[in-house]
Amino acid sequence: MPVPDAWGGGGGIPVEAWKTLMREGGMGKTSLSDSSVIAATARSGVASDRETTKQASPCEEWNPVEKTIFERRSVRWYKSDQVPEHLVRRILEAGRYAPSAGNSQPWKFIVIRDKTMLEEMERDVQRTCKLFRFFLDFRRPGVMGKIGWVYSQIFIRILPHELHPIPLGAIFLIAEGKLKLFHGAPTVIMILKDKRGVSNPDLDCGICGQNMVLAAHSLGLSTCWIGFVSALMKSYVRFKWLRRLHISYPYELVEGIALGYARGNPNKMVERETHEIAWYENGRRTITY
Amino acid sequence: MSKMSLIERLIIPTYNNEAYAHTGRVTIDPAKCSGCGMCATICPGKAIRIVGHGKDKLAQMEPDFPQCMSCNDCAAICEREAISVSLTYDFGYHFKILDRSTMKPPRSFKEETSGADI
Numbered sequence: 001m002p003v004p005d006a007w008g009g010g011g012g013i014p015v016e017a018w019k020t021l022m023r024e025g026g027m028g029k030t031s032l033s034d035s036s037v038i039a040a041t042a043r044s045g046v047a048s049d050r051e052t053t054k055q056a057s058p059c060e061e062w063n064p065v066e067k068t069i070f071e072r073r074s075v076r077w078y079k080s081d082q083v084p085e086h087l088v089r090r091i092l093e094a095g096r097y098a099p100s101a102g103n104s105q106p107w108k109f110i111v112i113r114d115k116t117m118l119e120e121m122e123r124d125v126q127r128t129c130k131l132f133r134f135f136l137d138f139r140r141p142g143v144m145g146k147i148g149w150v151y152s153q154i155f156i157r158i159l160p161h162e163l164h165p166i167p168l169g170a171i172f173l174i175a176e177g178k179l180k181l182f183h184g185a186p187t188v189i190m191i192l193k194d195k196r197g198v199s200n201p202d203l204d205c206g207i208c209g210q211n212m213v214l215a216a217h218s219l220g221l222s223t224c225w226i227g228f229v230s231a232l233m234k235s236y237v238r239f240k241w242l243r244r245l246h247i248s249y250p251y252e253l254v255e256g257i258a259l260g261y262a263r264g265n266p267n268k269m270v271e272r273e274t275h276e277i278a279w280y281e282n283g284r285r286t287i288t289y
Numbered sequence: 290m291s292k293m294s295l296i297e298r299l300i301i302p303t304y305n306n307e308a309y310a311h312t313g314r315v316t317i318d319p320a321k322c323s324g325c326g327m328c329a330t331i332c333p334g335k336a337i338r339i340v341g342h343g344k345d346k347l348a349q350m351e352p353d354f355p356q357c358m359s360c361n362d363c364a365a366i367c368e369r370e371a372i373s374v375s376l377t378y379d380f381g382y383h384f385k386i387l388d389r390s391t392m393k394p395p396r397s398f399k400e401e402t403s404g405a406d407i
Contacts, residue, residue, distance in 0.1 A: 061397050070395040073365050077331050165310070169334060169356035178335050264327055265368070269395055270361035273377060276388035289390040 068218040071267045075222035076183040078260035082113065083187045087219055088259070092189070094215030100204035106197025107208050108251055110190040118188060121241070122181045125228060128235035129175040136163070137172060170228065181228055185258035190229065192251040205254050212257060222262035229256040312336070313359030314376035317348050321371035324348065328363035328372055337363060337372075348372060 062070065092109055100106060112118060136155065138148035156163045173179035182188055189212065193205045213223045232241050233253050247253060274289040315337070324346020329337040334356030340349050348371075350357070359377040364370070374392065 062395075066395075073362060074333075074360075076333055076362070165312075166334070166356065166358050173335055173356070179333070264331075264366050266331065266362065266366045268365040270365050271374075271392035271394050272361075273392050274390040276390070 064218065065214075068214055070269045072214065072217045073222075073266045073268065073270070074224040075260075075262040075266050076224055077263045077266070078183060078185045078222070078258070079263055080184070080186060081261050083221060083259055083261070087216075087221065088187060088189075090219065091212050091215045091221075091259070095208045095212040098204070098208035098211040100197070100207065101200065102198035104194075104198040104201070104204070105208075106194035106201035107205050108192040108194070110192065110245055112188045112190065113186065115186075118182055118185075121229075121232060124235070124237045124241070125181045125231050126174055126177065128231050128237065129171045131235075132171050133175040136168065139172075167227075171231075174228070182226060182256070182258050183224060185224070185260040187259040188226070189257045189259060190245070190253055191255045191257070192247060193254045195250045195252055202254060209255055209257055216257075216259060217267065220261075221259055222267065224258045226256035226258050229253055311376070311379055312355055313357035313374055313378040315350060315357060315363060315372050316375040317350075318371045319347055321369045322347050323369065323371075327366050327368075331362050331366050332357075333360060333362060334358050 088111060092111075095107070095109065096105075098105075135151040136148055138145055138152050140148060152163070152168075170179060174181060191205050191209055193201045195201065197204060209225065213225070216223045230253065232238065241253075242248065245253070277288050279286045279288055312334075313336075324339050324341060326339045326346075326348075328348055329335075329339055336351050336355035336357040337348050338351055339346050341347050357374075357378060359374045361374050364373040377389075377392070
Protein backbone atom coordinates (compact mmCIF):
# COMPACT_ATOMS: atom_id res chain seq x y z
CA MET A 1 0.00 0.00 0.00
CA PRO A 2 1.90 3.04 -1.21
CA VAL A 3 0.37 5.72 0.96
CA PRO A 4 2.20 5.12 4.27
CA ASP A 5 5.36 4.32 2.31
CA ALA A 6 5.57 7.86 1.02
CA TRP A 7 6.63 9.07 4.44
CA GLY A 8 9.80 7.07 4.70
CA GLY A 9 10.95 3.86 6.25
CA GLY A 10 7.80 2.09 7.29
CA GLY A 11 8.36 1.32 10.96
CA GLY A 12 8.80 4.56 12.83
CA ILE A 13 5.95 6.85 11.74
CA PRO A 14 4.28 8.33 14.81
CA VAL A 15 0.58 7.66 14.50
CA GLU A 16 -0.42 11.17 15.55
CA ALA A 17 1.79 12.71 12.86
CA TRP A 18 0.27 10.54 10.17
CA LYS A 19 -3.26 11.26 11.37
CA THR A 20 -2.57 14.97 11.28
CA LEU A 21 -1.22 14.71 7.77
CA MET A 22 -4.24 12.74 6.59
CA ARG A 23 -6.63 15.19 8.22
CA GLU A 24 -4.91 18.23 6.75
CA GLY A 25 -5.26 16.59 3.36
CA GLY A 26 -1.52 16.60 2.84
CA MET A 27 -1.41 13.07 1.57
CA GLY A 28 -4.42 13.41 -0.68
CA LYS A 29 -2.48 15.73 -2.89
CA THR A 30 0.19 13.25 -3.94
CA SER A 31 0.47 11.99 -7.45
CA LEU A 32 -1.48 8.87 -6.55
CA SER A 33 -4.64 10.67 -7.58
CA ASP A 34 -3.27 11.06 -11.10
CA SER A 35 -5.16 8.59 -13.25
CA SER A 36 -2.13 7.44 -15.19
CA VAL A 37 -0.47 6.50 -11.94
CA ILE A 38 -3.43 4.41 -10.91
CA ALA A 39 -3.27 2.69 -14.25
CA ALA A 40 0.44 2.10 -13.98
CA THR A 41 0.30 0.82 -10.46
CA ALA A 42 -2.62 -1.45 -11.31
CA ARG A 43 -0.65 -2.91 -14.20
CA SER A 44 2.61 -3.46 -12.47
CA GLY A 45 1.97 -3.40 -8.75
CA VAL A 46 3.51 -0.74 -6.52
CA ALA A 47 6.28 1.12 -8.38
CA SER A 48 8.90 0.08 -5.84
CA ASP A 49 8.10 -3.60 -6.35
CA ARG A 50 9.10 -3.34 -10.00
CA GLU A 51 12.60 -2.25 -9.14
CA THR A 52 13.29 -5.13 -6.79
CA THR A 53 12.97 -7.54 -9.68
CA LYS A 54 15.78 -5.87 -11.59
CA GLN A 55 17.73 -4.34 -8.74
CA ALA A 56 21.29 -5.23 -7.96
CA SER A 57 23.09 -3.18 -5.36
CA PRO A 58 26.37 -4.93 -4.39
CA CYS A 59 29.36 -2.59 -4.57
CA GLU A 60 31.29 -4.60 -7.16
CA GLU A 61 28.68 -3.58 -9.71
CA TRP A 62 29.54 0.11 -9.55
CA ASN A 63 32.13 1.79 -11.70
CA PRO A 64 34.60 4.02 -9.78
CA VAL A 65 32.71 7.24 -10.53
CA GLU A 66 29.38 5.83 -9.34
CA LYS A 67 31.05 4.40 -6.27
CA THR A 68 32.44 7.83 -5.38
CA ILE A 69 29.03 9.41 -5.91
CA PHE A 70 27.14 6.87 -3.82
CA GLU A 71 29.63 6.69 -1.00
CA ARG A 72 30.14 10.43 -0.65
CA ARG A 73 28.90 11.87 2.63
CA SER A 74 29.34 15.40 3.90
CA VAL A 75 31.88 15.09 6.66
CA ARG A 76 31.83 17.36 9.69
CA TRP A 77 34.52 15.80 11.89
CA TYR A 78 38.05 16.14 10.63
CA LYS A 79 41.53 15.10 11.70
CA SER A 80 43.94 17.94 12.18
CA ASP A 81 46.37 16.61 9.52
CA GLN A 82 46.82 19.15 6.76
CA VAL A 83 45.96 18.12 3.21
CA PRO A 84 49.06 17.87 0.94
CA GLU A 85 49.32 20.74 -1.52
CA HIS A 86 49.42 18.57 -4.63
CA LEU A 87 46.07 17.00 -3.75
CA VAL A 88 44.48 20.42 -3.36
CA ARG A 89 45.86 21.37 -6.79
CA ARG A 90 44.37 18.23 -8.30
CA ILE A 91 41.01 19.03 -6.79
CA LEU A 92 41.11 22.56 -8.17
CA GLU A 93 41.91 21.11 -11.58
CA ALA A 94 38.71 19.09 -11.40
CA GLY A 95 36.86 22.32 -10.66
CA ARG A 96 38.54 24.04 -13.58
CA TYR A 97 37.13 21.43 -15.94
CA ALA A 98 33.52 21.85 -14.87
CA PRO A 99 30.92 22.76 -17.51
CA SER A 100 29.33 26.19 -17.43
CA ALA A 101 26.89 28.22 -19.46
CA GLY A 102 28.57 29.49 -22.60
CA ASN A 103 31.85 28.19 -21.19
CA SER A 104 31.97 31.41 -19.13
CA GLN A 105 33.56 29.60 -16.14
CA PRO A 106 32.35 32.31 -13.71
CA TRP A 107 34.41 31.19 -10.75
CA LYS A 108 37.54 31.99 -8.83
CA PHE A 109 39.00 30.00 -5.99
CA ILE A 110 40.48 31.10 -2.71
CA VAL A 111 42.29 28.44 -0.71
CA ILE A 112 42.73 29.13 3.00
CA ARG A 113 45.02 26.90 5.04
CA ASP A 114 45.87 29.42 7.73
CA LYS A 115 44.46 28.26 11.06
CA THR A 116 44.36 31.72 12.64
CA MET A 117 42.45 33.14 9.69
CA LEU A 118 39.92 30.33 9.75
CA GLU A 119 39.41 30.75 13.47
CA GLU A 120 38.91 34.47 13.03
CA MET A 121 36.25 33.81 10.40
CA GLU A 122 34.53 31.35 12.71
CA ARG A 123 34.50 33.90 15.51
CA ASP A 124 33.03 36.56 13.27
CA VAL A 125 30.32 34.23 12.02
CA GLN A 126 29.55 33.23 15.59
CA ARG A 127 29.14 36.86 16.61
CA THR A 128 26.88 37.51 13.63
CA CYS A 129 24.78 34.47 14.51
CA LYS A 130 24.48 35.67 18.09
CA LEU A 131 23.11 38.93 16.79
CA PHE A 132 20.59 37.15 14.55
CA ARG A 133 19.68 34.83 17.38
CA PHE A 134 18.91 37.77 19.65
CA PHE A 135 16.12 38.77 17.32
CA LEU A 136 14.98 35.45 15.95
CA ASP A 137 15.05 32.88 18.75
CA PHE A 138 11.42 32.09 19.42
CA ARG A 139 12.22 29.17 21.74
CA ARG A 140 13.34 31.26 24.68
CA PRO A 141 10.85 31.60 27.52
CA GLY A 142 9.12 34.83 28.40
CA VAL A 143 9.29 38.20 26.66
CA MET A 144 12.46 37.37 24.69
CA GLY A 145 10.63 34.44 23.11
CA LYS A 146 7.78 36.74 22.10
CA ILE A 147 10.19 39.20 20.52
CA GLY A 148 11.77 36.28 18.71
CA TRP A 149 8.38 35.14 17.50
CA VAL A 150 7.41 38.57 16.11
CA TYR A 151 10.70 39.13 14.32
CA SER A 152 10.85 35.61 12.95
CA GLN A 153 7.31 35.86 11.53
CA ILE A 154 8.37 39.03 9.69
CA PHE A 155 11.80 37.90 8.51
CA ILE A 156 10.78 34.40 7.52
CA ARG A 157 8.40 35.99 5.02
CA ILE A 158 11.09 38.30 3.67
CA LEU A 159 13.83 35.66 3.46
CA PRO A 160 12.08 32.29 3.31
CA HIS A 161 15.08 30.43 1.94
CA GLU A 162 17.74 31.73 4.28
CA LEU A 163 15.47 31.36 7.30
CA HIS A 164 14.11 27.90 6.54
CA PRO A 165 13.97 25.86 9.78
CA ILE A 166 17.20 24.07 9.10
CA PRO A 167 19.51 27.06 8.58
CA LEU A 168 17.63 28.83 11.33
CA GLY A 169 18.46 25.95 13.65
CA ALA A 170 22.06 26.07 12.45
CA ILE A 171 22.20 29.81 13.27
CA PHE A 172 21.13 29.01 16.83
CA LEU A 173 23.62 26.15 17.13
CA ILE A 174 26.52 28.27 15.85
CA ALA A 175 25.55 31.06 18.23
CA GLU A 176 25.54 28.61 21.13
CA GLY A 177 28.93 27.30 20.07
CA LYS A 178 27.75 23.74 19.47
CA LEU A 179 28.43 23.86 15.75
CA LYS A 180 31.68 25.20 14.37
CA LEU A 181 31.47 26.90 10.99
CA PHE A 182 34.26 24.93 9.31
CA HIS A 183 33.94 21.83 11.52
CA GLY A 184 37.68 21.92 12.28
CA ALA A 185 38.75 21.37 8.68
CA PRO A 186 42.43 22.18 7.94
CA THR A 187 41.77 23.57 4.43
CA VAL A 188 38.87 25.56 3.09
CA ILE A 189 38.28 26.35 -0.57
CA MET A 190 36.13 29.43 -1.17
CA ILE A 191 34.29 29.77 -4.44
CA LEU A 192 33.81 33.28 -5.75
CA LYS A 193 31.14 33.92 -8.32
CA ASP A 194 31.68 36.30 -11.23
CA LYS A 195 28.43 38.24 -11.34
CA ARG A 196 28.83 38.97 -15.03
CA GLY A 197 28.65 35.25 -15.91
CA VAL A 198 26.36 33.94 -18.61
CA SER A 199 22.81 33.01 -17.59
CA ASN A 200 23.05 31.63 -14.03
CA PRO A 201 26.52 31.91 -12.52
CA ASP A 202 25.36 30.58 -9.13
CA LEU A 203 24.41 27.30 -10.74
CA ASP A 204 27.77 27.12 -12.54
CA CYS A 205 29.60 27.64 -9.25
CA GLY A 206 27.61 24.76 -7.81
CA ILE A 207 28.54 22.50 -10.70
CA CYS A 208 32.20 23.45 -10.31
CA GLY A 209 32.06 22.85 -6.56
CA GLN A 210 30.49 19.45 -6.92
CA ASN A 211 33.21 18.45 -9.41
CA MET A 212 35.74 19.37 -6.73
CA VAL A 213 33.85 17.50 -4.01
CA LEU A 214 33.69 14.30 -6.04
CA ALA A 215 37.35 14.55 -7.02
CA ALA A 216 38.26 15.01 -3.35
CA HIS A 217 36.29 11.97 -2.26
CA SER A 218 37.83 9.85 -4.98
CA LEU A 219 41.27 10.87 -3.67
CA GLY A 220 40.47 9.71 -0.16
CA LEU A 221 39.75 13.15 1.28
CA SER A 222 36.44 14.31 2.70
CA THR A 223 34.52 17.51 2.18
CA CYS A 224 31.55 19.48 3.36
CA TRP A 225 29.79 22.33 1.63
CA ILE A 226 29.77 25.39 3.85
CA GLY A 227 26.99 27.73 2.80
CA PHE A 228 27.24 29.83 5.93
CA VAL A 229 30.24 31.75 4.61
CA SER A 230 27.58 33.93 3.04
CA ALA A 231 26.75 35.00 6.61
CA LEU A 232 30.15 36.73 6.58
CA MET A 233 29.01 38.72 3.58
CA LYS A 234 25.66 39.64 5.11
CA SER A 235 26.95 40.84 8.45
CA TYR A 236 28.62 43.89 9.91
CA VAL A 237 32.06 42.35 9.16
CA ARG A 238 31.39 42.32 5.42
CA PHE A 239 33.83 45.07 4.44
CA LYS A 240 36.56 43.78 6.73
CA TRP A 241 36.51 40.41 4.94
CA LEU A 242 36.08 41.87 1.47
CA ARG A 243 39.28 43.84 2.03
CA ARG A 244 41.12 40.98 3.70
CA LEU A 245 40.36 38.50 0.91
CA HIS A 246 40.76 41.12 -1.82
CA ILE A 247 37.28 40.55 -3.19
CA SER A 248 35.82 43.37 -5.28
CA TYR A 249 33.44 43.80 -8.19
CA PRO A 250 32.55 41.61 -10.06
CA TYR A 251 33.32 38.84 -7.59
CA GLU A 252 31.17 37.71 -4.72
CA LEU A 253 31.74 35.00 -2.15
CA VAL A 254 29.08 32.34 -2.57
CA GLU A 255 30.20 29.04 -1.05
CA GLY A 256 32.93 27.36 0.84
CA ILE A 257 34.10 23.77 0.77
CA ALA A 258 35.79 22.37 3.85
CA LEU A 259 38.46 19.82 2.99
CA GLY A 260 40.34 17.37 5.13
CA TYR A 261 40.77 13.80 6.28
CA ALA A 262 37.69 12.42 8.00
CA ARG A 263 37.71 10.89 11.45
CA GLY A 264 36.14 7.47 11.56
CA ASN A 265 34.51 5.98 8.50
CA PRO A 266 31.67 8.21 7.43
CA ASN A 267 31.84 7.56 3.68
CA LYS A 268 29.37 4.76 3.25
CA MET A 269 26.30 4.12 1.14
CA VAL A 270 23.08 4.98 2.91
CA GLU A 271 19.46 5.06 1.95
CA ARG A 272 18.04 8.14 0.34
CA GLU A 273 14.56 9.32 -0.51
CA THR A 274 13.26 8.37 -3.89
CA HIS A 275 11.76 11.17 -5.92
CA GLU A 276 8.97 11.05 -8.39
CA ILE A 277 10.02 10.57 -11.99
CA ALA A 278 7.60 11.27 -14.81
CA TRP A 279 8.47 9.07 -17.75
CA TYR A 280 7.32 10.12 -21.19
CA GLU A 281 7.68 7.34 -23.72
CA ASN A 282 5.60 5.82 -26.49
CA GLY A 283 3.02 8.56 -26.21
CA ARG A 284 2.31 7.73 -22.57
CA ARG A 285 3.14 9.28 -19.27
CA THR A 286 3.94 7.04 -16.34
CA ILE A 287 5.10 7.81 -12.85
CA THR A 288 7.86 5.88 -11.23
CA TYR A 289 10.17 6.46 -8.28
CA MET B 290 3.15 15.99 -10.02
CA SER B 291 1.56 17.15 -6.78
CA LYS B 292 0.36 20.69 -6.60
CA MET B 293 0.23 23.01 -3.64
CA SER B 294 -2.91 25.01 -3.08
CA LEU B 295 -2.81 28.78 -2.73
CA ILE B 296 -3.43 28.62 0.99
CA GLU B 297 -0.59 26.15 1.39
CA ARG B 298 1.72 28.50 -0.41
CA LEU B 299 0.87 31.43 1.82
CA ILE B 300 0.87 29.95 5.30
CA ILE B 301 4.12 29.75 7.17
CA PRO B 302 3.75 27.56 10.25
CA THR B 303 5.59 28.27 13.45
CA TYR B 304 8.37 25.77 13.46
CA ASN B 305 7.87 24.32 16.90
CA ASN B 306 4.23 23.40 16.33
CA GLU B 307 4.16 19.63 16.00
CA ALA B 308 0.82 19.66 14.20
CA TYR B 309 2.21 21.40 11.13
CA ALA B 310 5.88 20.62 11.13
CA HIS B 311 8.01 17.81 12.38
CA THR B 312 11.71 17.20 12.32
CA GLY B 313 13.20 13.89 11.36
CA ARG B 314 13.40 10.95 13.73
CA VAL B 315 15.99 8.27 14.18
CA THR B 316 15.53 4.85 15.74
CA ILE B 317 18.28 3.50 17.93
CA ASP B 318 18.60 -0.19 18.61
CA PRO B 319 19.49 -0.37 22.32
CA ALA B 320 20.88 -3.87 21.96
CA LYS B 321 23.50 -2.77 19.43
CA CYS B 322 24.27 0.74 20.70
CA SER B 323 27.36 0.96 22.88
CA GLY B 324 27.12 4.66 23.66
CA CYS B 325 30.39 5.54 21.92
CA GLY B 326 29.03 8.95 20.92
CA MET B 327 30.25 9.07 17.31
CA CYS B 328 26.73 9.73 16.04
CA ALA B 329 26.25 12.57 18.50
CA THR B 330 29.55 14.18 17.46
CA ILE B 331 28.82 13.95 13.78
CA CYS B 332 25.16 14.96 13.73
CA PRO B 333 24.89 18.25 11.82
CA GLY B 334 21.80 19.30 13.73
CA LYS B 335 23.15 18.10 17.08
CA ALA B 336 19.96 16.12 17.59
CA ILE B 337 21.45 13.13 19.40
CA ARG B 338 22.74 12.99 22.92
CA ILE B 339 24.26 10.25 25.01
CA VAL B 340 22.59 9.39 28.30
CA GLY B 341 23.58 7.02 31.06
CA HIS B 342 26.89 6.13 32.60
CA GLY B 343 29.56 3.56 31.98
CA LYS B 344 28.31 0.42 30.28
CA ASP B 345 24.73 1.67 30.10
CA LYS B 346 25.38 4.60 27.82
CA LEU B 347 22.87 4.90 25.02
CA ALA B 348 22.19 7.38 22.29
CA GLN B 349 18.89 9.20 22.39
CA MET B 350 17.23 11.96 20.44
CA GLU B 351 17.26 15.39 21.98
CA PRO B 352 13.83 15.77 23.57
CA ASP B 353 13.59 19.48 22.93
CA PHE B 354 13.07 20.37 19.22
CA PRO B 355 15.69 18.01 17.81
CA GLN B 356 16.95 19.48 14.58
CA CYS B 357 17.18 16.19 12.77
CA MET B 358 17.41 16.69 9.01
CA SER B 359 17.28 12.94 8.26
CA CYS B 360 20.67 12.99 6.54
CA ASN B 361 21.70 9.50 7.71
CA ASP B 362 25.19 10.71 8.74
CA CYS B 363 24.72 8.90 12.05
CA ALA B 364 23.74 5.69 10.26
CA ALA B 365 26.81 5.95 8.04
CA ILE B 366 29.33 6.38 10.83
CA CYS B 367 27.90 3.83 13.28
CA GLU B 368 30.04 0.72 13.09
CA ARG B 369 27.40 -1.42 14.76
CA GLU B 370 24.51 -0.24 12.58
CA ALA B 371 22.53 0.63 15.67
CA ILE B 372 20.94 3.82 14.38
CA SER B 373 19.01 4.83 11.30
CA VAL B 374 16.50 7.38 10.11
CA SER B 375 12.90 6.36 10.60
CA LEU B 376 11.08 9.55 9.62
CA THR B 377 12.19 12.23 7.17
CA TYR B 378 11.53 15.80 8.18
CA ASP B 379 8.58 17.81 6.99
CA PHE B 380 8.24 21.44 7.78
CA GLY B 381 4.60 21.76 6.99
CA TYR B 382 2.75 23.61 4.34
CA HIS B 383 5.28 26.21 3.46
CA PHE B 384 8.05 23.66 3.08
CA LYS B 385 5.94 20.69 2.13
CA ILE B 386 7.82 17.67 0.91
CA LEU B 387 6.30 16.82 -2.44
CA ASP B 388 6.47 13.73 -4.56
CA ARG B 389 8.86 11.61 -2.57
CA SER B 390 8.65 7.96 -1.70
CA THR B 391 10.49 5.51 0.56
CA MET B 392 14.17 5.72 1.30
CA LYS B 393 16.23 3.24 -0.66
CA PRO B 394 19.91 2.38 -0.96
CA PRO B 395 21.60 2.97 -4.35
CA ARG B 396 19.94 0.88 -7.03
CA SER B 397 21.61 -0.33 -10.16
CA PHE B 398 19.50 -1.02 -13.19
CA LYS B 399 20.28 -3.62 -15.79
CA GLU B 400 19.40 -3.70 -19.42
CA GLU B 401 15.97 -5.25 -19.97
CA THR B 402 16.11 -8.37 -22.13
CA SER B 403 12.46 -9.38 -21.83
CA GLY B 404 11.14 -6.13 -23.32
CA ALA B 405 8.43 -5.69 -20.66
CA ASP B 406 6.77 -2.28 -20.85
CA ILE B 407 6.62 0.06 -17.87
